[in-house]
Amino acid sequence: MVPEAPMILGDTEITRKAREFGVDLTLTEQNLNLSPTQRLLKLQQHIAGIKRLREGVRGT
Amino acid sequence: MGPDFGTLISALSKHGVECVIIGGVAMAVRGSSYTTEDFDIAYAHDEANIEKLVAALKPYHPRLRVQGEPSGVAFKFDARAIKNGGNFTLLTDAGNVDLLAHVDGFRDYADIKSCAGYVDAFGSEIAVLSIDGLIRAKRAAARPKDLLVLPELEVLKEAQERR
Numbered sequence: 001m002v003p004e005a006p007m008i009l010g011d012t013e014i015t016r017k018a019r020e021f022g023v024d025l026t027l028t029e030q031n032l033n034l035s036p037t038q039r040l041l042k043l044q045q046h047i048a049g050i051k052r053l054r055e056g057v058r059g060t
Numbered sequence: 061m062g063p064d065f066g067t068l069i070s071a072l073s074k075h076g077v078e079c080v081i082i083g084g085v086a087m088a089v090r091g092s093s094y095t096t097e098d099f100d101i102a103y104a105h106d107e108a109n110i111e112k113l114v115a116a117l118k119p120y121h122p123r124l125r126v127q128g129e130p131s132g133v134a135f136k137f138d139a140r141a142i143k144n145g146g147n148f149t150l151l152t153d154a155g156n157v158d159l160l161a162h163v164d165g166f167r168d169y170a171d172i173k174s175c176a177g178y179v180d181a182f183g184s185e186i187a188v189l190s191i192d193g194l195i196r197a198k199r200a201a202a203r204p205k206d207l208l209v210l211p212e213l214e215v216l217k218e219a220q221e222r223r
Binding site for chain 2: 023051
């Protein structure tokens, strides 16, 4: 089975507008190359990291 | 404790709950980098489905999510309570869960379902709102936080069309 080619976001008017708006499309592009399960696990890890950071700030 | 999306998806799928994942988790499934803790689902508000929904979530001890009450407020989570209500913001052992019988921008559950597609996540097939559906919902809600995510959703829509 041939693996799916990595998804690359083009340089279009829509991506330019999003970048100008402040969206970090490198993260979006990384996500597009993950499965739905991997995307949700990444989100969970990100939330856990934010919680640890908040708890650390409270503890100082 | 952080959210456990896999547990929630498996429970809903195992019980055959007629529902669609919407909101930030649907955005993440579709590739967005938006961060949310809330697992939002739109559900069919008929009696049989409400029974399934209650059976799926009851083991995770749903409480009402109330500001200033970090452990939530206990309430009788049963089919009657869900039938008499519509939209609920809950705290469960598997994280925040928002149950939505009504969603801005959509006529009814059938309308939401028509804008969803099945996705394999954590080994379960679950309906997730499409990128077009997410754009429609965010435009209809039109709160500042909804409008902020539109540029990335437009990028995802374009990427999907190019695939």
